[in-house]
Amino acid sequence: MTMPDEEPVWLDDAAGPVVRPYAVTGGRAKPANSFNVVALVLSTRSAPPSEVGIAPEQAKIIHLCQRPLALAEVAAHLSLPLGTVRVLLDGLIAQGFVQVNDPRQAATLPDDSVFEALINGLRQL
Amino acid sequence: MDYVNSERTGQATLPTAIKILIAGGFGVGKTTLVGSVSETKPLRTEEVLSEQGVGVDDISGVEAKSTTTVAMDFGRITISEELVLYLFGTPGQDRFWFVWDELTIGALGAVVLADTRRLADCFPSVDYFERARLPFIVAVNCFENARRYSLDEVRLALDLDPEVPVMLCDARQRQSSKDVLVALVEHVKRQGLTRRPEPVGH
Numbered sequence: 001m002t003m004p005d006e007e008p009v010w011l012d013d014a015a016g017p018v019v020r021p022y023a024v025t026g027g028r029a030k031p032a033n034s035f036n037v038v039a040l041v042l043s044t045r046s047a048p049p050s051e052v053g054i055a056p057e058q059a060k061i062i063h064l065c066q067r068p069l070a071l072a073e074v075a076a077h078l079s080l081p082l083g084t085v086r087v088l089l090d091g092l093i094a095q096g097f098v099q100v101n102d103p104r105q106a107a108t109l110p111d112d113s114v115f116e117a118l119i120n121g122l123r124q125l
Numbered sequence: 126m127d128y129v130n131s132e133r134t135g136q137a138t139l140p141t142a143i144k145i146l147i148a149g150g151f152g153v154g155k156t157t158l159v160g161s162v163s164e165t166k167p168l169r170t171e172e173v174l175s176e177q178g179v180g181v182d183d184i185s186g187v188e189a190k191s192t193t194t195v196a197m198d199f200g201r202i203t204i205s206e207e208l209v210l211y212l213f214g215t216p217g218q219d220r221f222w223f224v225w226d227e228l229t230i231g232a233l234g235a236v237v238l239a240d241t242r243r244l245a246d247c248f249p250s251v252d253y254f255e256r257a258r259l260p261f262i263v264a265v266n267c268f269e270n271a272r273r274y275s276l277d278e279v280r281l282a283l284d285l286d287p288e289v290p291v292m293l294c295d296a297r298q299r300q301s302s303k304d305v306l307v308a309l310v311e312h313v314k315r316q317g318l319t320r321r322p323e324p325v326g327h
Contacts, residue, residue: 101139
């Protein structure tokens with residue numbers, strides 16, 4: 001079995017995203033949120049609304065996040081940079097189409113039950 | 126065409142997401158470890174960083190910003206419906222420490238992978254996590270043809286605090302990678318709340 005490349009590749013502009021981030025976010029470059037890469041995103045509806053104008057990438061996020069996915073997973077599946085997905089999420093949250101739980105807000109370590117679940121879960125993999 | 130009522134009622138309960146960082150020098154096996162224990166092959170995500178600069182061959186004079194893309198490989202382990210673990214390989218290049226700062230926020234802990242043939246390669250990672258006060262363990266990835274050093278020799282060479290666990294591993298082996306993660310989680314649990322991670326702020 002061949003493993004993927006050992007190290008992240010340092011892409012330059014020439015190898016940048018297929019779609020320019022600005023094009024996807026309607027010109028907005030800066031997200032209002034600073035969601036953690038593991039902030040979980042879950043759609044609040046089973047399909048994108050047909051009656052409301054919504055960017056194709058935002059519709060994709062609603063489809064993708066029928067089960068909770070981390071921001072980084074959403075970005076990886078859409079082949080978009082993290083910052084671009086944060087901007088797209090701003091719009092989706094404003095419209096109430098997704099909910100996000102951001103562990104950035106939880107400053108404390110998990111409680112013992114989480115540690116136990118993690119250790120047992122890893123052992124049972 | 127009929128509209129389907131696609132609104133869900135009420136707020137769903139989202140799982141808890143736990144993040145663990147996999148650090149170490151170039152080619153030490155970070156992505157190999159992520160891949161050996163994750164439920165899918167490693168995914169890649171990118172952060173685009175803007176920096177002010179003048180494009181030399183920019184003839185329009187409009188674009189005065191250059192961007193750099195930092196790629197991170199990561200994997201997912203679904204522990205249960207309530208708990209998901211994410212493993213993030215840290216980008217190797219030292220000039221993007223603020224990406225490390227961002228990754229460190231909310232992280233449970235870190236595994237520093239070491240290669241005894243190039244032990245110095247993991248100095249920056251060890252130094253970073255000590256300063257960030259993020260609990261970490263050192264896992265010596267056993268490459269073939271590498272001289273076997275004792276774990277005490279590694280500990281001494283890295284000048285580690287006595288409570289930092291050092292262990293051997295084979296990042297290609299799922300069982301070995303699991304053992305590394307369990308060792309880290311147990312270490313973090315022991316450390317308790319006495320050490321609170323914080324960005325180093327380079």
